[in-house]
Amino acid sequence: MTLFRHPRDRIPVLLFFTAFALDLTVYFTARSWWLPILWLALWVIPKGWICAWNHHHQHVSMFRHALPNRLLEIVFGFQTGATSHGWFLHHVLGHHRNYLDQEKDEARWKRRDGTAMGEQEFSIITTLTAYPRAFSVGREHPRAFRIFLGMGALQVALLGLLFWHDWYNALWVFLLPMCVSLYVTVWATYFHHAGLDAAEHTHASYNIVHRGYNLVTGNLGYHTAHHARHGLHWSQLPALHAQLSRDIPVTLYRQPGIPFVWSGAEAQIELSPGEVEPLAR
Structure with a gap:
C-alpha cells in the first residue's frame, strides 16, 4: 500500500x-x-x-x-x-x-x-x-x-x-x-x-484560472470549487470548477499576483469542459 x-x-x-x-x-x-x-x-x-x-x-x-x-x-x-x-x-x-x-x-x-x-x-x-x-x-x-x-x-x-x-x-x-x-x-x-x-458558494469567492498560478499553488485559484467541496483533493478542483463555472459571475475572476501578473493577460476566464479535462487529468 x-x-x-x-x-x-x-x-x-x-x-x-x-x-x-x-x-x-x-x-x-x-x-x-x-x-x-x-x-x-x-x-x-x-x-x-x-x-x-x-x-x-x-x-x-x-x-x-x-x-x-x-x-x-x-x-x-x-x-x-x-x-x-x-x-x-x-x-x-x-x-x-x-x-x-x-x-x-x-x-x-x-x-x-x-x-x-x-x-x-x-x-x-x-x-x-x-x-x-x-x-x-x-x-x-x-x-x-x-x-x-x-x-x-x-x-x-x-x-x-x-x-x-x-x-x-x-x-x-x-x-x-x-x-x-x-x-x-x-x-x-x-x-x-x-x-x-453572499449567501451562496458560487458568489462568495474570487477565482484565478491562470495556469502558472494554479500550478504552483495546487489549483488554489479555483476557490469557488474549493469552498463548494472543501474535502476534495486539489487535483480535482479544475473539473469541479468546470461544472460550477456557468453559475459563477464573470466579475468573480481576478488576475494573479506577483510574479504571474507580469506575464501579461489573464488566461481565458471561462474554461470549457474540454479545456478543463486535461487539467483535471
Missing part, C-alpha cells in the same frame, strides 16, 4: 522536504551576515506558494498515516508559520463553516460596524488573531485541539533549539520567514473573499 493518499502529492512533498533541507543547509553553514537575509528575500514568494500546499494538506492530509503527516507538518510549520492543526482549526473548522457569515467567520473581512476592512487592516488583524482564534475553535474539537497543542509545543521547542545554537541564522532563516508566510497566507484569504457578501 502506498504511503500517500494521492500519488500526485509525491512530487510536491519531495519539493517541500528539499526546500527544508536547503533551509537547514543555510542555517548550519552561513557565516556571512548578509547570506541569511538574502536567503529570506529569495524565498519569500516560493514559501508563499508552499502556504497554499499546507492549506491543501489541512483539508486532505497527504499521507495515510499519522507519523509522516506530523513530520510534514513540522516542516510546513517552519516554512509557513502555521503549525500542525492550527490552520485546520482556524481555517477548515472555522473559516470554511462560517465564511458566509461575517459575524462568525474566523477570517472575517468586515468590521463590527459592517463596513469592509482595508487589505492591510485585515491582514494584520487576522494574522495577530490567527492562533487565538484557532485556540477558540479547538476547545470545541478536543482531539484536534490536543494535537494542535502538543505539536505546537514541539515546534516551539525545536525553534528554541535552533535559536540556542545560532540565534542570528535562526531569526532570518526560520522565524522571520514563518511570520511573513503566515501574513501572506492571511492576505490570500482577503484576496479570495473580501467584499463578497
Whole structure:
C-alpha cells in the first residue's frame, strides 16, 4: 500500500522536504551576515506558494498515516508559520463553516460596524488573531485541539533549539520567514473573499484560472470549487470548477499576483469542459 493518499502529492512533498533541507543547509553553514537575509528575500514568494500546499494538506492530509503527516507538518510549520492543526482549526473548522457569515467567520473581512476592512487592516488583524482564534475553535474539537497543542509545543521547542545554537541564522532563516508566510497566507484569504457578501458558494469567492498560478499553488485559484467541496483533493478542483463555472459571475475572476501578473493577460476566464479535462487529468 502506498504511503500517500494521492500519488500526485509525491512530487510536491519531495519539493517541500528539499526546500527544508536547503533551509537547514543555510542555517548550519552561513557565516556571512548578509547570506541569511538574502536567503529570506529569495524565498519569500516560493514559501508563499508552499502556504497554499499546507492549506491543501489541512483539508486532505497527504499521507495515510499519522507519523509522516506530523513530520510534514513540522516542516510546513517552519516554512509557513502555521503549525500542525492550527490552520485546520482556524481555517477548515472555522473559516470554511462560517465564511458566509461575517459575524462568525474566523477570517472575517468586515468590521463590527459592517463596513469592509482595508487589505492591510485585515491582514494584520487576522494574522495577530490567527492562533487565538484557532485556540477558540479547538476547545470545541478536543482531539484536534490536543494535537494542535502538543505539536505546537514541539515546534516551539525545536525553534528554541535552533535559536540556542545560532540565534542570528535562526531569526532570518526560520522565524522571520514563518511570520511573513503566515501574513501572506492571511492576505490570500482577503484576496479570495473580501467584499463578497453572499449567501451562496458560487458568489462568495474570487477565482484565478491562470495556469502558472494554479500550478504552483495546487489549483488554489479555483476557490469557488474549493469552498463548494472543501474535502476534495486539489487535483480535482479544475473539473469541479468546470461544472460550477456557468453559475459563477464573470466579475468573480481576478488576475494573479506577483510574479504571474507580469506575464501579461489573464488566461481565458471561462474554461470549457474540454479545456478543463486535461487539467483535471
